[in-house]
Amino acid sequence: xxxxxxxxxxxxLCTAEAGQTIYQVAQAAGRHIPALCHMEGLxxxxxxxxxxxxxEGLGRLLPACTTPARDGMAVTTQSETLAHNRRxxxxxxxxxxxxxxxxxxxxxxxxxxxxACELGVTSVRFPYNYPRLPVDASHPRFVLDxxxxxxxxxxxRVCDEIEGAHVWDIAGRGIASMxxxxxxxxxxxxxxxxxxxxxxxxxxxxxxxxxxxAVEEMTKRRGxxxxxxxxxxxxx
Amino acid sequence: xxxxxxxxxxxxxxxxxxxxDGCSGCHMSLLDIDEALVAVAPRIExxxxxxxxxxxxxxxxxxxxxxxxxxNHDDLEHVRTARARSRLLVALGDCAVTSNVPSMxxxxxxxxxxxxIYVAGTDTGRLVPTEGVPPxxxxxxxxxxxxxIDLHVPGCPPAxxxxxxxxxxxLDGHMPDxxxxxxxxxxxxx
Numbered sequence: 001x002x003x004x005x006x007x008x009x010x011x012x013l014c015t016a017e018a019g020q021t022i023y024q025v026a027q028a029a030g031r032h033i034p035a036l037c038h039m040e041g042l043x044x045x046x047x048x049x050x051x052x053x054x055x056e057g058l059g060r061l062l063p064a065c066t067t068p069a070r071d072g073m074a075v076t077t078q079s080e081t082l083a084h085n086r087r088x089x090x091x092x093x094x095x096x097x098x099x100x101x102x103x104x105x106x107x108x109x110x111x112x113x114x115x116a117c118e119l120g121v122t123s124v125r126f127p128y129n130y131p132r133l134p135v136d137a138s139h140p141r142f143v144l145d146x147x148x149x150x151x152x153x154x155x156x157r158v159c160d161e162i163e164g165a166h167v168w169d170i171a172g173r174g175i176a177s178m179x180x181x182x183x184x185x186x187x188x189x190x191x192x193x194x195x196x197x198x199x200x201x202x203x204x205x206x207x208x209x210x211x212x213x214a215v216e217e218m219t220k221r222r223g224x225x226x227x228x229x230x231x232x233x234x235x236x
Numbered sequence: 237x238x239x240x241x242x243x244x245x246x247x248x249x250x251x252x253x254x255x256x257d258g259c260s261g262c263h264m265s266l267l268d269i270d271e272a273l274v275a276v277a278p279r280i281e282x283x284x285x286x287x288x289x290x291x292x293x294x295x296x297x298x299x300x301x302x303x304x305x306x307x308n309h310d311d312l313e314h315v316r317t318a319r320a321r322s323r324l325l326v327a328l329g330d331c332a333v334t335s336n337v338p339s340m341x342x343x344x345x346x347x348x349x350x351x352x353i354y355v356a357g358t359d360t361g362r363l364v365p366t367e368g369v370p371p372x373x374x375x376x377x378x379x380x381x382x383x384x385i386d387l388h389v390p391g392c393p394p395a396x397x398x399x400x401x402x403x404x405x406x407l408d409g410h411m412p413d414x415x416x417x418x419x420x421x422x423x424x425x426x
Contacts, residue, residue, distance in 0.1 A: 101426030102336055102392035116425035120415045123333050123380060123388040130342040
């Protein structure tokens with residue numbers, strides 16, 4: 001039997017199991033923490049910095065999705081400082097690439113866009129980067145548009161952990177990071193891709209989409225991936 | 237629209253609108269507040285914009301709503317005039333807020349862009365037009381890159397209820413809060 005620990009989330013005393021992340025404990029306690037790269041059923045990456053929380057006694061903010069809860073920890077999930085930092089993280093994501101929602105197939109069904117409304121982002125204070133990025137439409141059924149990629153790595157993780165193919169990876173560093181297919185070849189030439197489309201369904205934006213969709217038409221189905229993740233978890 | 241007010245009623249808010257590099261969709265959405273226009277009209281005096289006749293941007297404007305991105309030298313001059321003569325400057329819609337669709341040309345140098353469209357892209361024109369059109373800026377940018385903006389109203393276009401929510405708040409003398417439960421589901425960013 002796993003060890004029980006006590007954690008305070010926004011003043012509320014919660015009982016958790018050792019090894020659970022702050023995000024999991026907060027979620028079980030009914031506290032909503034905004035998140036983008038995190039997805040239930042997949043491992044955590046901590047790359048988007050939207051789930052940052054304050055831990056009492058620590059001078060820096062920590063991502064809730066990758067930080068294990070410890071006995072006696074006191075966590076704040078909502079504050080002015082956090083709202084400020086989360087908004088800034090979101091604005092930096094918008095400024096980094098070319099997210100032109102008005103002409104995006106995922107407009108209205110995009111997690112990045114929804115978070116902007118939720119967190120009250122109405123403009124981006126940083127200068128836009130306007131990078132020149134390619135669109136890979138070589139796959140017969142899917143498209144990878146780097147202009148809309150936020151490097152959350154959900155696709156990398158779902159392909160590796162659920163499908164078991166590991167087609168995707170991140171190449172480069174920092175702002176030059178790019179999602180790559182196999183060892184950086186066109187998606188249509190990938191030998192390991194099974195064409196299952198899990199990466200498309202978990203992508204939070206319009207970076208990975210089905211072909212033949214017009215503006216606002218791309219809705220994603222997370223159900224099958226969540227179901228498979230549960231089955232995997234339950235396996236003895 | 238008359239500017240006269242009967243004694244005891246508050247003075248009308250001097251409202252201007254401006255159309256820069258946008259599709260006019262935001263102005264259409266403003267008109268889409270439909271019957272609410274009847275309630276708004278007596279509280280405002282429309283002093284400038286594509287919906288009225290005024291040729292010059294007047295002095296002492298209370299609120300100016302600007303649609304569109306800043307893409308050429310005329311836009312630059314207009315947005316600076318609006319800033320200098322308005323108490324409150326509102327970026328209306330995604331082109332004004334993020335530069336949106338006009339920014340899609342920012343990845344190419346202006347010269348290449350114009351030659352691709354007006355020379356390589358046609359078999360009749362063969363020339364990049366220079367007369368009667370203002371020169372393009374290197375990049376199409378959001379308003380706040382050029383002047384201080386007091387309020388951003390996102391959306392492509394902002395939904396009519398969001399525009400009405402904004403106008404009502406401003407006419408009542410406060411800033412709108414777009415995370416308010418009565419509009420949050422109608423606000424779209426990006």
